[in-house]
Amino acid sequence: GEDVEQSLFLSVREGDSSVINCTYTDSSSTYLYWYKQEPGAGLQLLTYIFSNMDMKQDQRLTVLLNKKDKHLSLRIADTQTGDSAIYFCAAGYQKVTFGTGTKLQVIP
Amino acid sequence: DTAVSQTPKYLVTQMGNDKSIKCEQNLGHDTMYWYKQDSKKFLKIMFSYNNKELIINETVPNRFSPKSPDKAHLNLHINSLELGDSAVYFCASSQVGGESETQYFGPGTRLLVL
Numbered sequence: 460g461e462d463v464e465q466s467l468f469l470s471v472r473e474g475d476s477s478v479i480n481c482t483y484t485d486s487s488s489t490y491l492y493w494y495k496q497e498p499g500a501g502l503q504l505l506t507y508i509f510s511n512m513d514m515k516q517d518q519r520l521t522v523l524l525n526k527k528d529k530h531l532s533l534r535i536a537d538t539q540t541g542d543s544a545i546y547f548c549a550a551g552y553q554k555v556t557f558g559t560g561t562k563l564q565v566i567p
Numbered sequence: 568d569t570a571v572s573q574t575p576k577y578l579v580t581q582m583g584n585d586k587s588i589k590c591e592q593n594l595g596h597d598t599m600y601w602y603k604q605d606s607k608k609f610l611k612i613m614f615s616y617n618n619k620e621l622i623i624n625e626t627v628p629n630r631f632s633p634k635s636p637d638k639a640h641l642n643l644h645i646n647s648l649e650l651g652d653s654a655v656y657f658c659a660s661s662q663v664g665g666e667s668e669t670q671y672f673g674p675g676t677r678l679l680v681l
Contacts, residue, residue, distance in 0.1 A: 490667050495616055501657055501672035545608055557610040
């Protein structure tokens with residue numbers, strides 16, 4: 460089955476860019492997703508990328524997909540304190556596998 | 568309007584009890600899921616139903632029994648609760664064949680077994 464890995468923790472200063480990385484194993488994953496979970500809340504979809512795309516930009520968010528290396532990244536430009544949360548990478552089709560989550564800490 | 572709702576939000580109970588968690592979605596989706604998130608925030612799928620039929624059943628103790636009375640509802644019944652069942656349980660829904668097949672999550676049910 461699919462295996463999705465992320466680093467557990469990232470700390471950045473307010474105003475800097477954050478880059479959260481993710482690797483996955485199943486090259487047939489049709490969609491790859493980034494979800495955000497704030498404390499005490501459910502998961503909220505941030506963005507997704509279709510497997511035939513290399514990049515997707517949505518305001519401050521940029522997703523890069525390297526299919527050869529099965530590597531996905533999420534870049535948040537001008538990181539704000541409100542971006543502090545856990546970010547989950549997810550991959551799959553119907554049965555979606557979630558990564559371990561990366562806790563982003565934004566230092567004012 | 569809440570897209571995916573769960574009740575209760577918090578559940579504190581004694582070991583050995585039986586409890587149910589309810590989930591409803593008003594998005595018109597045909598697929599619903601139950602996930603378990605442990606204290607380390609790891610998220611694992613437990614079950615998935617498509618149009619009231621079970622399509623994903625991960626390795627979950629048979630004390631956990633999902634029920635889908637219609638495609639807008641997916642309930643989770645847990646028998647003989649154990650300490651290790653303490654976690655946050657999330658319901659989600661998606662539309663198979665829909666745009667990106669994105670899963671929409673409920674707010675979670677925080678279960679504490681004493």
